[in-house]
Amino acid sequence: MSGSNKQPDEKLTWKPGKRDLLFLAIVAAVVLILTLGSSDRTTKPVPDDAIHRTVSSRAACMVCHGKGGVHPQPKGHVRSGQCFQCHLQPKGWRGSVK
Template sequence: MKIGKRDWIFLAIVAAVLLVFIAISGKEKTKKLPVDATHQQFNDMLNAGKKKIEVDPLCESCHDGVKVKFPPNHPAKPGGAPMRCLFCHKQQK
């Protein structure tokens, strides 16, 4: 079988879709909200049905960039609007 122009277009689309999947799967590796003594209270709140947006502001009492530092490339910066921690750092199943 000869690989024609249409086949190349098809292959390019398949490659693009694969690349998007790889890009998304990279984001999924963001660390989850830990299940430990420090973070258990937040897991309890979420399990009890509290909304993420109500729990988010409580994180910054420690994660303010001073007491607990963020990695230098952290996508959200303290200081401005309250950070939506749990939007990215999801609760573990």
């Protein structure tokens, strides 16, 4: 009946310690990043308006979306590449594919 007579199963009951909580937090963060990341991957489509339905060349796009254009690409935007690889064309697209 002294203090050394502890419950034998005390070590078997799982109580979340600091390490477990950290682990769970990391798992939650990874899941969150993956879900947010995947939804981020959908890029804005090309607007379905008179301008965008007829323009088809990259050079033409850059007149308005280059530096100093009416609607420049955001900072850090990819410098090269086919616009339509990422920005989907509108459904009523009529421009020639280039």
